[in-house]
Amino acid sequence: MSRQRNAIDDIVPSAAPVAEKVCCSACDAVCCRLTVVVMPDDPVPRQYVERSVQGLDVMARDSDGWCVAVDHSRMCCSIYELRPAICRKFAMGSSYCREEREKYRTRFDQGIELHLL
Ligand code: SF4
Numbered sequence: 384m385s386r387q388r389n390a391i392d393d394i395v396p397s398a399a400p401v402a403e404k405v406c407c408s409a410c411d412a413v414c415c416r417l418t419v420v421v422m423p424d425d426p427v428p429r430q431y432v433e434r435s436v437q438g439l440d441v442m443a444r445d446s447d448g449w450c451v452a453v454d455h456s457r458m459c460c461s462i463y464e465l466r467p468a469i470c471r472k473f474a475m476g477s478s479y480c481r482e483e484r485e486k487y488r489t490r491f492d493q494g495i496e497l498h499l500l
Pocket residue numbers: 389390391392405406407408410411412413414415473474475476480481483484
């Protein structure tokens with residue numbers, strides 16, 4: 384790949400047109416702060432998985448709230464080929480993507496500390 388591959392880039396295309404300026408390569412991997420449930424047949428290395436208080440297998444997150452699989456030097460997924468199915472379905476430019484980006488931007492702009500979502 385010649386270009387930087389971000390966390391949930393190049394996945395199932397959204398049915399809706401991608402909003403202008405919404406691009407994984409210009410994003411702080413905002414969706415990688417969400418709870419990511421890991422299914423039994425997901426090929427995620429188990430050291431990245433933890434058990435939630437609800438008893439679900441989820442991607443572990445670091446103290447700043449990002450999935451532990453985020454490569455912070457490039458803000459992209461370090462296990463891209465092994466990422467969970469739910470990550471593959473999260474569409475760049477979808478309404479969910481834009482909502483999370485807006486929530487993140489608002490909190491960041493207001494100087495509100497970013498805790499786990
Ligand atoms: S929030 Fe949207 S733009 Fe940002 S990394 Fe995730 S899919 Fe890409």
